[in-house]
Amino acid sequence: MTDTLNARKDDLLLAIERFKLVAKATHDVIWDWDLERGTLWWNEGMQEIFGYRPEEVEGGPNSWFDRIHPDDQDEVIKKIYEVINQGESNWSDFYRFRRADGSYAHVHDRGYTIQINGKPVRMVGSMMDISRQLRSDRAREESEESLKFAIQAAQLGTWNLNPIDRTALFNDRCKELYGYPAEADMYYERLVQFVHPADRSRVIDAIERALDPLQRTPYDVRYRVNGATDRKLRWLHCTGQAYFDQEGTPYRFSGISREITSEVTSQEKIAWADQQAAMTIEGSGAGSFMVTLATNEIIYSPTMAHIITGSENANMTRELLLESLHPEDVGIRNNAYAEAEASGELRYEARFVWNDGSVHWVRVLGRYLYDSTGEAISLSGIVMDITDRIESEQRLKVNEEHLRTLIEQAPVATALFVGKDMVIDIPNEAMLKVWGKGRSVIGKPLRDALPELEGQPFHAILDRIYQSGEAHSEQGARADLVVDGRLQTFYYDYTYKPLKNSRGEVYAILDMAVDVTEQVISRQELERSEERYRQLASELERRVRQRTDELHQANIELVNSNNNLQQFAYAASHDMQEPLRKIQSFGSRLLSTYSDKLDDNGKYMLNRIQDASKRMSAMIDDLLAYSRLTTREGEFTPVELGEIVTSVLADLEISIQEQKTEVIVEEMPVVWGNGAQLTQLIQNLVSNAVKYRLPEQHSTIRIAYRDVDAAEKETLPKLLPDHHYIRLEVSDNGIGFDEIYLDRIFQMFQRLHGRSEFSGSGIGLALCKKVVQNHHxxxxxxxxxxxxxxxxxxxPQPL
Structure with missing residues (x-):
């Protein structure tokens, strides 16, 4: 019996030793609750996990229960005692347990009862801190939710291809990107048929390389698809990866698809816009550049090289650009590039030193171009020489001091309103007198200094000028001002002039005003006086209309009279030819028959009669030609001017040869006109050029033309608005004339030389003018x- 008790005692000690070893080896908190004695033992995990030193832990169950979170305490204790009272064998629960630092840990606690004769005498358990696991699970859930939300927000399509049976699984967005294929099409061989034919082989090759166990290439390809049912063309960017088992067999191929149609279209538009911009930039005097970021290669214009180095032939590299940068401005450039990495926009102004040692200010503007992943691939932009602008800004500072002096000394009321609040600055004495407020208004916003202006138009006008930058002026504008303590009405001629900084922004408005109150009041009195005569003016207008109608009728009668006069001139000229022919005929017969019976004086007078009759005949012919021109006979048609010139030169061939004149004719255009009248025009101009030659000089005539531009046409009177015009020039090296007689030479019967010098009727150039007028x-x-x-x-030329 003693041996048996000793054996049990040894087994109990061994069990206790094993329990303590287990309590030390585990990472959990082990507890042992003696239900009969009411004591509770904790292992070292109480300190390692929760931070309690052994002396801080009470011996009873309150060391456990008091550290349970108040919200969990009642429920946990209730369940524990239910297990003990009902004689059950185990208990477990999840709750929050307070650490030594006051924070709470999430724990999973499990306990087992030891019973003697069916009565629980001890409960042994282990408490596991699962806070980290809960945080990890929560983070994973949040990550999965975030990923799901991101995929939906980014409108990404997800896909999964089974490499074994070649079936495909699409989410709703991916089906939309493929134009909603039918379920029967959800196989690899069917889906690739929706890929654009021009891209299909490239897509198939990328898939095969991704599924090849020897290559395992990441799947990243852009291609077009024709929608399965909607037939819509879309650009897609698909990325994915194949997964392989230990034998190298692909068991899964999945990824995402994103529509990039707008991006591709935008890239095409950007490329086109960049080309157009480069052309515009070069035309404006700026230089353009583009840097390929992967290689640092710079593509640049000669203008850009000249702006940076002073030479268009410079071989621009990144090193040369940095060498040309002024040492003191290196930081400016570096800061600009740092900001550009975040914003995508490069902008800075710095000095560059040319090869000749001169310093030039340059403004650099650039923009990064990104690929679909957001990676910057190139930087393009322009450079502008702003040396003149910087120097102007420096001069502006000096000018502002001059402006202050000028305002103070200005003979008219002048002040400066600064900023959006229109703060009054440097009003001169004349302006202070106009306002009647004294120097206390200086530094105050205009609204506060002159409250009586509220409701008057001046504040709105100033605000508009500050926004638009456009000056404003008025004459006799009314202003109601409190002067000498009472509201009075004044009238001013004033001007608001915006002052701008180097960036073209309005920073102040200059106000200049002249008191014209007396003049305006006088004018108002005059207007009231004029009102008394308004009825008289109305009556006068009625009489003018009546007189106008009478003049219109007289004009009609005058036109009829002119027509009758033209008919009379034609008939009279025609009838005068017959007696002239008889005079010439009988004169010739007298000379031939009775010349031996006439003395020298008789012969001389008879010759004078013959000459006078010939001149009269020529004059009548010219008058007939002129009278015919007034009728504008014949319709206008396209006329080959070259053919007319050739015909005229043939008619004048004998006189041209006699005068030994050289005629140079350039290629002639087609004009809109009457061929017969244009022939008279050319014949008169050429015959005049042949006739008025310098005897001692070789005679040369040149006939040429050129097109008339819009600006020149605007300076000419009474031209057809819808026709293009040519400028025909007939030039000679003859005797010329003084241009003071320019108007005279185109009048009827006007001559600058006597008949003994040059023959003619004095009608030729008047005829030319009439032809030209007929042709508008x-x-x-x-x-x-x-x-x-x-x-x-x-x-004019034909339409």
């Missing part, structure tokens, strides 16, 4: 005595 053109001339003349004719 214009004729003039340029000349100097002894240096030839150039007759200039503007004629």
């Amino acid at each position: 053109g214009y004729i003039t001339a340029k000349s100097q005595p002894g240096r030839g003349a150039t007759f200039i004719v503007y004629l």
Whole structure:
């Protein structure tokens, strides 16, 4: 019996020793509650896990229960005693347990009862701190939720391809990107048919390389798809990865798809815009550049090289650019690039030193271009020489001091309103007198200094000028001001002039005003006086209308009279030819029959009669030609001016040869006009050029033309608005004339030389002017005595 008791005692000691070893080896908190004695033992985990030193832990169960979170305490204790009272064998629960630092740990606690004769006498358990596990689970859940939300927010399509049976699984967004394929199409071989034919082989090759166990290439490809049912063309960017088992067999191929149609379109627009911008930039005097970030290669314009180095032939590299940068401005450039990495926009101003040692201020503007992953791939921009602007700003500071002096000494009321609040600055004495407020207004906003202006238009006008930068002025504007303690009405001629800084921003408004109260009051009195005569003016207007109608009727009668006069001139000229022919005929017969019976004086007078009759005949012919021109006979058609010139030169061939004149004709255009009238025009101009030659000089005539631009056409009178015009020039090196007689030479019967010098009726140039007027053109001339003349004719061209 004693041996048996000793054996049990040894087994109990061994069990206790094993329990203590287990309590030390485990990472949990082990506790042993003696239900009969009411004592509670904790292992070292109480200190290691929860931070309690052994002396801080009470011996009873309150060391446990008092550290349970108040919100969990009642429920946990209730369940424990239910297990003990009902004689159950185990208990477990999740709750919060207070650490030594006051924070709470999430624990999973488990206890087991030891019973003797069916009565629980001890409960042994282990408490596990699961706070980290809970945080990890919560973080994982939040991460999964965030990933799900991000995929939905980014409108990403997810896909999963089974490499074994070739089936595909798409989410709703991915189905939308493929144009909603039918379930029967959800196989690899069917889905690739929706890929654009031009991209299909590239996509298939990328998939095969991703599924090849020897390559295992990440799947990253851009391609177009034609929607399965909506037939819509979309650009997609797909990325994915294949997964392989230990034997190297792919068992899964999955990834995401993103629509990049707008990005591709934008990139195309950006590239086109960059090309257009580069052309515009070069035309404006700025230089352009583009840097490939992967290689630091710079593509630049000659203008850019000149702005940076002073030479268009410089071989621009990153090293040369940094060498040309002024040493004191290196920090400016570095800070600008640091900011550009975040914003995508590069902007800075710095000095560059040219090869000749001169210093130039340069403004650099650039923009990064990114790929679909957000990686910057290039930097493009422009450079501008702003040396003049910087120097202007420096001069501006000096000018501002001058402005202050000028305002103070200005003879008219002048003040400066600074900033959006229109703070009054440097009003001169004249302006202070206008306001009647004294110097106390200086430094105050205009609204506070002159409250009586509220409700008057001046504040709104000043605000508009500050926004638009456009000056404003008025004459006789009314202003109600409190002067000498009472509200009075004044009138001013005033000007608001915006002052701008180097960036073109308005920073102040200059106010200049002149008191015109007396003049305005006088004008108002005059207006009231004029009102008394308004009825008289109305009556006068009625009489003018009546007189106008009478003049219109008289004009109609005058036109009829002119028509009758033209018919009379034609008939009279025609009837005068017959007696002239008889005079010439009988004169010729007298000379041939009775010349031996006439003395020298008789012969001389008979010759004078013959000459006078010939001149009269020529004059009648010219008058007939002129009268025909007034009728504008014939319709206008396209006319080959070259053919007319050739015909005229053929008619004048004998006189041209006799005068030994060289005629140079350039290529002639087609004009809109009457061929017969244009022939008269060319014949008169050329015959005049042949006739008025310098005897001692070789005679040369040049016939040329050029097109008339819009600016020149605007200076000419009475031209057809919807026709293009040519400028025909007939030039010679003859005797010329003084341009003071320019208007005279185109009048009827006007001559600058006597008949003994040059023959003619004095109607030729008047006829030319009439032809040109009939063609809605214009004729003039340029000349100097002894240096030839150039007759200039503007004629229309066909539409």
